[in-house]
Amino acid sequence: MPTNRRAARGVSMADVARLAGVSAQTVSRVSNGHPSVVESTRRQVLDAMQELGYRPNSAARALKRGEFRTLGIILFTLATTGNSRTVEAIATHAAREGYAITLIPVAVPTQDGVLGAFTRLGELAVDGIIVIMEVHLLDAADLTLPPNVPVVVVDSDAGDRYPVVDTDQADGARQATRHLLDLGHPTVHHVAGPVESFAAGRRLQAWSDTLRSSGRPVPEVQRGDWSAESGYRAGLALAADPGCTAVFAANDQMALGVMRALHEAGRAIPGDVSVVGFDDLPDSPAYLPPLTTVHQDFAEMGRRCVDTLLRQLRREPGRPGTDLVPTRLVLRDSTAPHARA
Template structure:
């Protein structure tokens, strides 16, 4: 910094202000200092700044996989909102969904120097009573039932599922089949519970759940079973990728969508409107999830008192062409 100050003919304090983006520097002076920085190859020492200011301007993100749409879009939203707040993110995948795996990730994040952590728990980590995150570190959790111990931000999974199933029943379908996500997934569990609850409240039969792993391939396998069942006229699928596989299986078996079978998904991925037919699905506001995660974490970092609890981001059912009234014979079924 002293070398830059000498070359630019300014004080070290002015160099510091330019390097931190301080607004109180004349533009002509700022350009002279930036030119000097480039000539000398100067970069601010973030570690030294962190020691001086007591913050690293970095958020850690712990997660188990980036393969699912929900996780990848949540991370993207967190990174975007963090950048708007002047923060970077450090991503730490956890190989094993165990408490030791998460604690090991916290240790790594501590070594990498972060101000707080967002934990995206897409799968069951441990029994909730056994989950204890290290004290002293600001934490926000995504997609979990840990709301009585930590601040949690999540999409309203249950309400989204209820909207989809009620939509299919209101169209006149006698019941709704379900292709669920992995049994160990919190979001899959909540969507399946809401599907079952709506059918039971309406006094409708509850078909067996077909399980997938969020992939289109697993949806196709589940779809083959459903396509072979002539009583199946409506399917609620736990995500859009699996719904794509279901659509393929129905097409291969000559079951027309939506004339013979209606299909509804969950996520509203960008490609959902381009499916054949365009997919009716539950829209998740991932950008809002990311915004609330970052704001909640920064509040803790800045010393605000945060009460543990779950903050739900609303979902909206997007009506497209993959759902319709069932065939007349199915509507007359007892």
């Protein structure tokens, strides 16, 4: 009953101190994880907190320390594999560093939308912000963020203004295209992601540059929206082209759709057409046949995003620039030498 009466009126630090037989200062030190408290006293205070149902006022502690141990994430969509896995990786590494995550989605990718998200995160009291762009903001990705806020941008071309962390999209696409050319295919067809995507644009540019530098024709691009269904529609067009013997899809889901269309058209993979994806989803080895694809290291992306932001919070020296996380080609059974090579 005493515990219930205390809980009803709110348990104070003084209540905990009285029950534990220590000073309020000692309770404060335990609440803040101060190393100077001996283990027996710490246990005594924690037991008193549990008995009374006491919850430390984290907001008050944050104001006193000048930090909230929370990082904000602004993004435009969680629907894409890259974004959802990047958020997961950021949250995982932030937790290891003792930080929580506050996620703010922006419905429309505009300057005002991003500034509104910054305002909301300011009200929620975060120490720094990670902006996952993924899509072009305005016509020229002309993003201007409020000053004096530690920021890291993911998947953008803003490296001359803000620290940027991104997968090396271009090198991954070069590896995929080069692999197919090295197998003797006369050219490589491409199923690109949506026009507004930074990642799709970089992958498309690297694909076409690799073909041109190799003296190969650049086929008409098939455009998808990252979904397997859009890959299937593109695959139907490619399956009808007898000159198509190699396809690089800008992500694994679209590659899956391409493979279904080729199977339905009676074109063998990889006997008639070789297919390469991008992402290396956990399901990619289970495709029929298992998919050759470009591996993105999302765990490393998350680590670098959080570490870059924490360096700003610690006021360590640094300047804007782009940090590219390497990719690697994972060879499986969906690619083979060109039949006439």
